[in-house]
Amino acid sequence: xxxWPKSYIVAALIAAxxxxxVGVLLSLAADSTQVFDAYNIQVLVNxxxxxxxxxxxxxxxxxxxxxxxxxxxxxxxxxWLVLLAAPLAMPSYLGAFTFYAAFGYSGEISxxxxxxxxxxxxxxxxxxxxxxxxxxxxxxxxRAALSSLDASQVYAARTLGMSLxxxxxxxxxxxxxxGIAAGALLASLYALSDFGTPAFMGLDTFTRVIYVEYNAFGxxxxxxxxxxxxxxxxxxxxxxSRVKGSQEPPGRHLLFWPNKKQTLLMITAIIPVILLAxxxxxxIFSLWLWRDGLGNFELAYAWHSAQASMLAAAAAMIIAxxxxxxxxxxxxxxxxxxxxxxxxxxxGIVMGTALVYVGLQLPFLYQTLGLLVVxxxxxxxxxxxxxxxxxxxxLDTTTVNAARILGASPNEAFRRITLPLTMRGVIAxxxxxxxxxxxxxxxxLLLGPTGYETLATYLWRVYEAGYFGLAAIPGLLLxxxxxxxxxxxxxxxxxxDLELNKESKAR
Numbered sequence: 001x002x003x004w005p006k007s008y009i010v011a012a013l014i015a016a017x018x019x020x021x022v023g024v025l026l027s028l029a030a031d032s033t034q035v036f037d038a039y040n041i042q043v044l045v046n047x048x049x050x051x052x053x054x055x056x057x058x059x060x061x062x063x064x065x066x067x068x069x070x071x072x073x074x075x076x077x078x079x080w081l082v083l084l085a086a087p088l089a090m091p092s093y094l095g096a097f098t099f100y101a102a103f104g105y106s107g108e109i110s111x112x113x114x115x116x117x118x119x120x121x122x123x124x125x126x127x128x129x130x131x132x133x134x135x136x137x138x139x140x141x142x143r144a145a146l147s148s149l150d151a152s153q154v155y156a157a158r159t160l161g162m163s164l165x166x167x168x169x170x171x172x173x174x175x176x177x178x179g180i181a182a183g184a185l186l187a188s189l190y191a192l193s194d195f196g197t198p199a200f201m202g203l204d205t206f207t208r209v210i211y212v213e214y215n216a217f218g219x220x221x222x223x224x225x226x227x228x229x230x231x232x233x234x235x236x237x238x239x240x241s242r243v244k245g246s247q248e249p250p251g252r253h254l255l256f257w258p259n260k261k262q263t264l265l266m267i268t269a270i271i272p273v274i275l276l277a278x279x280x281x282x283x284i285f286s287l288w289l290w291r292d293g294l295g296n297f298e299l300a301y302a303w304h305s306a307q308a309s310m311l312a313a314a315a316a317m318i319i320a321x322x323x324x325x326x327x328x329x330x331x332x333x334x335x336x337x338x339x340x341x342x343x344x345x346x347x348g349i350v351m352g353t354a355l356v357y358v359g360l361q362l363p364f365l366y367q368t369l370g371l372l373v374v375x376x377x378x379x380x381x382x383x384x385x386x387x388x389x390x391x392x393x394x395l396d397t398t399t400v401n402a403a404r405i406l407g408a409s410p411n412e413a414f415r416r417i418t419l420p421l422t423m424r425g426v427i428a429x430x431x432x433x434x435x436x437x438x439x440x441x442x443x444x445l446l447l448g449p450t451g452y453e454t455l456a457t458y459l460w461r462v463y464e465a466g467y468f469g470l471a472a473i474p475g476l477l478l479x480x481x482x483x484x485x486x487x488x489x490x491x492x493x494x495x496x497d498l499e500l501n502k503e504s505k506a507r
Contacts, residue, residue, distance in 0.1 A: 072255075195349045323337055383433050387432060
């Protein structure tokens with residue numbers, strides 16, 4: 001009789017735990033007396049509009065940038081690529097906070113220059129912020145598809161007299177439509193699950209209203225809203241899973257060599273994006289630091305962020321190992337891994353609502369560091385699993401097989417050979433979990449112990465109190481952490497997507 005590998009047993013327990021918050025929400029929502037009303041419809045409309053505008057804006061901004069950074073030879077191409085991909089690593093609520101403070105009648109820009117600027121708030125403000133921080137999804141996915149595209153047909157069309165724009169529009173872009181769609185769906189998913197940007201912009205989306213209901217002790221109604229949000233998230237995830245990558249074999253690469261005037265115009269066109277998404281947040285937080293100093297910032301806030309994140313990262317490295325190995329052992333393991341990935345799709349505000357209810361039923365857990373770490377684990381464990389699985393897949397199995405032939409037990413072969421060789425992936429996965437947990441806002445707001453301020457929650461309290469100058473240190477520290485995340489991304493497996501086309505250069 002065949003028995004399940006030990007890794008399957010551990011993976012099954014973790015998969016069941018990952019589904020637990022959804023079960024809690026279903027149970028909690030059963031007590032809600034209001035399923036859908038006129039206000040719900042307005043919230044639904046706001047959420048869907050934000051999602052659609054974000055997706056369309058990300059495509060309109062990301063696709064031209066992808067074409068520019070793939071096909072056009074401009075100076076410092078890699079430098080521009082890194083800068084334009086950088087917003088992906090930064091939480092959008094930092095941008096929303098600084099936009100809210102910088103623009104408008106009494107904003108920082110108006111005070112410094114005397115020039116009146118438009119106010120960023122509501123659907124308009126939230127859409128602008130979301131587009132600025134999600135277009136890299138489209139940029140990277142489209143660029144990856146364009147890089148492997150055989151451009152022979154485009155050259156043929158150009159030879160027959162078709163203009164450059166028409167040849168790209170009618171021949172190149174339809175063949176990378178799946179890459180564009182994949183990026184747009186990821187941007188939509190980000191807009192659906194984000195809490196900070198709608199909250200800072202005063203837009204009533206599901207995430208903001210769930211937080212309001214939670215503060216009004218309407219936990220059942222918050223659970224009902226959470227389930228409605230999860231239905232939309234599940235729909236987007238389903239559509240994303242149906243999008244398939246390009247199957248075209250690599251071929252002749254397309255390259256354009258602009259003259260100096262065209263190069264200058266192109267670089268001038270991309271600079272505003274970098275100024276708004278990267279330079280503005282750094283500039284505003286630096287201005288506040290110069291003007292208001294350290295304020296009442298305490299190092300304990302940074303330590304709390306690091307403490308909870310380190311615990312989550314350490315636990316993730318341990319728990320993800322059997323899950324990653326189970327996913328490589330067979331279909332059952334892969335199924336359990338996919339179930340755990342559900343946690344990554346659950347918005348932080350929804351995860352927080354479910355675990356608050358668990359804490360109320362188990363008072364020894366309520367508002368404890370342990371429950372906060374569990375929330376981080378359920379949300380970000382897939383990051384560690386993916387990193388470890390990739391390292392394990394690339395492992396040369398001949399050494400392990402040799403050890404087994406020489407009499408080593410499976411456990412000994414794993415401990416002495418497999419684990420050391422995959423340690424780089426384990427550490428990289430733990431680092432990803434650490435960095436994501438450091439920046440997590442909604443789950444920390446709901447689950448953090450009383451008085452346990454982190455960098456993200458301190459930033460939120462400062463916004464609520466209106467003492468914006470006090471946000472300088474946490475804001476700059478969170479940007480620094482985001483930069484570390486970007487460096488990790490560039491040196492990890494995703495660097496392949498960012499690397500310039502070395503193959504094309506070789507050709």
